[in-house]
Amino acid sequence: MVDNSIDFRQAKFLTSAPDIRHLGADSGIEIAFAGRSNAGKSSALNTLTQQKSLARTSKTPGRTQLINVFELDAERRLIDLPGYGFAQVPLHLKKKWQAALSEYLQDRESLGGIVVLMDIRHPLKDLDRQMIDWAIHNQLPVLALLTKGDKLKQGARKATLLKVRKEFEEVGDLVQVEVFSSLKKFGLPQLISWLNQHYQLPEYESEPESDEPLTDS
Template sequence: MADPEIDFRKAKFLISAPDIAHLDEHLPGDVGVEIAFAGRSNAGKSSALNVLTEQKGLARTSKTPGRTQLINVFALNQHCRLVDLPGYGFAQVPLALKKKWQQALGEYLQQRKCLAGVVVLMDSRHPLKDLDMQMIEWAVASELPVLALLTKVDKLDQSAKMKTVNFVRNELAEFGDSVRVEPFSSLKGTGKKKALTILSQWCQLDETANENY
C-alpha cells in the first residue's frame, strides 16, 4: 500500500537526462508513478518545485528563463517521482537547441507509461498561451489528470487574481474534472496546500506499483 500521506520534503534529486532513452538506462524500469511539471520557460516551474518540497535548492532557478535544458527527476519515495521537464516557448536559445528540448519533452509525454498526471504552470498574467493549451489538450486526450497552476498571483491584486482564476476555469470547463485550476505563488505560498493534496492523491493512483519498483 502507498503511504497515506506523501512527505514532499523528502524529495531527492535522482537523475538529469537529455531524453527518455537516458532515463531508461538509469532508472529501474518504467514503473511506479511520475508526476510531470511542464510550462513555459518563464512560468516559475523550478520555484514551484522548491516551494512544494520546502527545499530552496532542489530545482535550479535562474533569472534567465530556459535554463532547464534536461529532464530532471526527483524521488519522493520508492514509488513516486517528480519530473521537471524542459521549459517550452519563451527561452532565447538557438532554434536547433529548442527543437531538441521539444523532442525530449514530446518523447517523455508520449512514451512514459508511469506518468500519472501533469502539472501545467502558467504565469497568471499571461495564461492559456497556445503551447499551454496544447499541453492541456494532449494530457486530457491521454486520460491524464491536469493541475493548472496560475503562478505569480502575488503580482496581482485580489480582484485581478479572482478574475484571472475564474476566466481560466471557464475556458477549461469543457474538460470537466480532468483539469483543476488553482492560483499559486511561490513567494507567498498561495495554493501550496491544495497542490500538495492533489499531488499526493496522484502519487497513490497505482498502489501496487510499490511492489514492482
C-alpha cells in the same frame, strides 16, 4: 482526511537525462511539472519540497535543458521537464528540447499526471493550451497552476482564476485550476492535495478545490 500524505520535504535529486532512454525504469508513478521557461516551475518545486535549491532557478529563461528527476520514495517521482517557449536559445537546441519533451509525454508509461504552470498575468498561451489539450485527449489529469499570483491584486486573481476554470468546465475533474504563489505560499495546500490524490495513495481523500487561496494575508 486520512493522514496518509507524502512528505515532499524528503524529495531528493535522482538524475538528469537528455531523453527517456536515460531516465531509468519506467515503473511506479511520475508527476511531471511543465510550463513556459519563465513560468516559475523551479520555484514551485522548491516551495513544494521546502528546499531552496532542489530545482535550479535562473534569471535567464530556458536554462533547464534536461529532464530532471526527483525521487519521493521507491515508487513515486517528481519530474521537472524542459521549459517550452524557449527564449534566447539556438534553433537546434529548441528542436532538441522539444523532441525530448514530446517523447517523454507520449512514451513514458509511468506518467500519472501533469502540473502545467502558467504566469497568471499571461495564462493559456498557445503552447500552454496545446499541452493541456494533449493531456485531455489522453485522459491524463492536469493541475493548471496560475503562478506568480502575488503579482495581481485579489480581485484580478479571482477573475483570472474563474475565467481559466470556465475554459475547462466541460472536462470536469480532468483539469483542476488553482492560483499559486511561491512567495506568499497560497495554492500550496491545493497542490499538495492534488499530488497526493494522483500518486494514488491508499485511503487518501483529496481536499475539494478552493476559491479562497487568494488573500494576501
